[in-house]
Amino acid sequence: MGALKSLEEVYHIIDANFLQFCASRGIFSVEDFLVHDVSMLMASADKLSNSDRLKQGINQLVLITETYHQPWMNGLMLLEDREQNKHYISTGSESFDVLLQGGLREGHVTELVGPSSSGKTQVCFQVASNVALKKGNVVFFDSGNSFSPTRIKQMVTHISGSEENKVNGGVEEAMRHIECHAVFDIYTLLDLLHQLKLNLKSQSQKKSTELIIIDSISSLIAPILGGSNAQGHALMVSLGYLLKDLSHQHNIAVLVTNHMVSGEGGSLKPALGESWRNIPHVQLQLSQHHTTTNIYGVYILRHPYMASGKSVNFMIP
């Protein structure tokens, strides 16, 4: 929505007189009007000579704003949306998928936490390879220079080799479905996500993005967080809501990684604190069992409809 002035042409009741009345109370845009107390405005309009006309204007504005909310949905429609649009994305390892009842869910923000070299990036690569082989697009935001095309190629070859007889072009095609962007500050990331949102809005359905990966989100946020820096906090939360919005509106699964810091008593806990904690829908903790094997463990820290505390082991090829 915009300035009150832009409504002047459409609604005759909102005339220069009314605009002047609003401007004298510091109301220039529809947003200003929304945060203003309507009954106070009515009361002050009463004192003026042309109060009836002003009141009509206020009522008109209230009516306009009421039509601008999102349409309501009932439970059945939500369930249908779930079943038709929010698919599961396989992680590529069976026990992991069983734990999550099918894999990562579109419309969910999933967070992987774990200490360094616990397999976070490897899981990201594996999910990305898996989606790419099924011709879904993956956008990979890399903040740690850890995106390794060689490793992706290994994984793609491994997955396609075990399932069907692969053709040589298959690997290239799959790898063309993964695109990587190096980001080194949160402003660039916000910019890119806004751009992505815009493109998705205007894009036809033929080239759909199924998965967004941010590896790692904590290294972008950690430098701006803490101290007396309230702005860093605001940036972090707005990034979180942008991700949630993207995933819900466009049926995308979002996968982010977070590192761990030592909490009370030396035990490890996910970084970024309490206000980040309620952003991801699903939080999974990874650990590596032995430094020499490629067997990793995953543990549900938080899930919207599954009991937390379950864990399984899985293997990364």
Next chain:
Amino acid sequence: MEVLKSPLSASQKGKLISAGYTSINLLSSVSPSHLALELKISEAEALEILKTVSDGSRSESTSTSCTIVKGAQSAWDMLQEEETLVRITTSSSDFDNILGGGISCKEVTEIGGVPGIGKTQLGIQLAVNVQIPFDYGGLGGKAIYIDTEGSFMVERALQIAEACGDDMAEYSRLYRKGFHSHEVKIQPKDFLENIFYFRVCSYTEQIALINYLDKFITDHKDVKVVIIDSITFHFRQDFDDMALRTRLLGGMALKLMKLARKFGVAVVVLNQVTTKYSDGSFHLALALGDSWSHASTNRIILHWNGNERYAYIDKSPSLRSASAPYSVTGKGIRDSPSNNKRIKNI
């Protein structure tokens, strides 16, 4: 690209310019509703403008493939690029093997270990090896050496450079007899000339220098390796506010990664060790804490195993964890002698 040259209608251009949008880059982060408000046009029209503009600028920058996000690269293209990259050798073939051929450019590699294990030696060796010319399978680049501890010994660098020059002379004698026989040998002094040395005396200086590196490398495009010996020193003292330290280190790590990616240089960060208490006992770990452990792309730990020095890959997105012996000789880093003996015996 300027708005005037964009494929928009004249009235739209006029509106954009009068609202202050002279360049298309300014439009990349504007939301359609915001633009509609500013230009006093409908949201649909604003969306149309943004779409036209982003299409135009995209076809200008990347003509080969249309990516979803501007400036992104597909994994396949990156793979092609990576396969052409030359790595910096460590002068020890076993060490190179576990690294997949040497220290990778475009990445941050952290190397840590106990005092006396040879971190600085490895740093000097890399600063020399990066200068090996293309003809000899090297990069023909220059090195930046950032010394925070004052442990860089120029005499030692000269020794290593001499040994490297000798090796190259031998290589050309063995493999291309008579071919470039009258070729001018690189003098050890030339090696020293191509190492840019910075001495850092406090952590603020260190941050300032890393901020300046961007400009320095833009001016010296042939720099191929940045060695920081060590990142830890100034951050282990004079810090009361540990949260501030974590923030500063996090920011510095991002800047180093950006350098590595933007200029294709290898960033090698040396780190000290500390003792860490876990599971009821103390054991050695690299310094600067858990948050820092995420900062580097690759992590290599140097350690003693009996009387031999070993390098161990602790963390890497693309390499398997593995370890290899190496030794520090008068000539610099070389293969472990016991290992050679074993091969000879077989």
